[in-house]
Structure formats: C-alpha cells, structure tokens
Amino acid sequence: QVQLVQSGAEVKKPGASVRISCKASDYAFTTYYIHWVRQAPGQGLEWMGIVRPTSGFTNYARKFEGRVTMTRDTSTTTLYMELSSLRSDDTAVYYCARDDLLGALHNWGQGTPVTVSS
Amino acid sequence: EIVLTQSPDTLSLSPGERATLSCRASQRVSSNFFAWYQQKPGQAPRLLIYGISSRATGIPDRFSGSGSGTDFTLTISRLEPEDFGVYYCQQYGGSQTFGRGTKLEIK
Secondary structure (H helix, E strand, O other): OOEEEEOOOEEEOOOOOEEEEEEEEOOOOOOOOEEEEEEOOOOOEEEEEEEOOOOOOEEEOHHHOOOEEEEEEOOOOEEEEEEOOOOHHHOEEEEEEEEOOOOOEEEEOOOEEEEEOO | OOOEEEEOOEEEEOOOOOEEEEEEEOOOOOOOOEEEEEEOOOOOOEEEEEOOOEEOOOOOOOEEEEEEOOEEEEEEOOOOHHHOEEEEEEEOOOOOEEOOOEEEEEO
C-alpha cells in the first residue's frame, strides 16, 4: 500500500523559510510524479507544483515561482518542499500527493501544518 | 488558468437521498483530465473520481462522475452517513486548479 509520510508541524516567523519532507514507500518511487498542495485554514485546496522523482524536473504554479523549491532524494525516497520569504498568509496545511502519471492525485500524505506568526 | 466554479456552496440532504454536485470550468478541460475529491475535517483529501468518470480504488459504486468540456457532475446515488463532508473538483489538463468546494451536510 502506497505510503506518503510527512514531517511534523512547523512554526515560523515572517521572512523565514520552511522545509517539509515527504517519505514515500511501497511503490516504484521513480515512476510517479509528486505534487504539493496546500490548504489555508477553512479554505480550499491550492496546487503549488510538481516534481518528477527520476530527473528532478519541476513545474511550479506561477504564484509560487521564485519562492518554492521542490527536490527529491532518490536514495531515501524522500521528497522535499521548501518555501521561502514566509508571510502570515502562508499559514496552511501542506500536503504531498502522488499522481497517476496524468495528474489525478491518488495518494496523499497526512499533511504538515505550518504556522507563520511573529 | 482555468477557474472551476462549484455549485451549490452547501447542500443539505438526508441519508438515502440522491446528491448532485456541479462544477463548471472557465475553459474547456483538456482530454478527460478531471477529478473529484472528498475531504472530511482533519483529514487529507481522498480521490473519488478521475478521468471524469473512473472510480478510484475502493470507491463504492454509488459515486459516479459525468460531463465533458466545461460542465461536470458528481452524483451520489443514495447518501450514506459517511458521505458527508466537502467535495472538490479538479482539472489537471495544464496547470492544475481546484474548485472552492461544496459542503455536503446532513439535513
């Protein structure tokens, strides 16, 4: 059974950076794209971008370009999402999710709450 | 960017009733790159339907998806108590976008 296990909750000050990990297991790690999606409190889902584990290819939502970096470590089958220059409106739960090679998100991590507050 | 508009915002129904949720896209969605998700409080979203009408693994057949072009529908034939939550539509034909959600609540 596909597992995506994310790192724990974070509290950051405005202007700082946060790095979240997503440990993938029980499937062919290099085959499927991983997406990052966030959800602000009481709000809907917002797609942030995608990373291809084989090559490290990334495609970011325009809103996050310049502030987000998505990477992977094939030796540990772990994905990372780093968001910099944090603002209060970056407070959200951040999810990693695995797609089906077309874009539907079949498997999700448990989510990582990030709070940005001075 | 394709904007997805879901309706209604909230749907109040009783167990056993039929639920119909709608999602309209601002532009034609490429191929069949359209999905529906269910989310319950404190949980990650769960994929229900992908490719407009294919049920994801483990999803009961009371859930069905339909539509094409810019108009899509999720139907739940007979509501079970566990079906209440928030439902999101998604298009993944280009840069992915989600709708703002429909809350399905117990009447």
